[in-house]
Amino acid sequence: MENRELFDEEKLHLTLSRLCAQLSETYGDFENTVLLGLQPRGVRFAKRIHSLLLHMYPGIEIPYGELDVTFFRDDFRRKESPLVANQTNIQFLLEKKRVILIDDVLYTGRTIRSAMDAMLSFGRPSNVKLLVLVDRNRKRELPVQADFCGLTVDTLDNEKVLVEWAEQGGKDSVRIQIRENKKAES
Secondary structure, eight states, rough: EEEEEEEOHHHHEEEEHHHHHHHHHHTTTTTTEEEETTTTTTHHHHHHHHHHHHHSSTTTTOOHHHHEOOOOOOOSSSSSOOOOOOOBBOOOOOOOEEEEEEEEESSSSSSHHHHHHHHHHOOOOSEEEEEEEEESSSSSOSSOOOOOOEEEEOOOTTTEEEEEEETSSOOOEEEEEEOSOOOOOO
């Protein structure tokens, strides 16, 4: 398999800082604003964004939660083996809050549609925005677009965007992995 690097550690750190600055320009003191990381892969990215915001603005409170969308997906019954859900951890209501949904990669839009359904269990937000690290910009199946984006990249069906974090035992990087099989990603 061939790999093409999109972000090295330095570029990734700069991009995270830029995204935090954009959030701060939009949300000011983050009053009535919450961050929701999407399980499983968006959580590490969301934790980084949350941590950077808290570091950039000491004394500010920004509620953070993690949302699992497994059983809200329209394709969960089509898998060959039973799905194992991740944990949803939201210790606050979303009623009339400004919600920032955070995921690492935007591809078909189906995960985001599922997240919209799942979060309604916690109340009706006043506003929802989407923050992604990478927008694959192709194969969108639903009319979903990111409000805040680290990088937009065109990819083919046999390519996969891999986001790796130092907390996973490696180093921070984002790369496109070109797979030999032509099976499209779900």
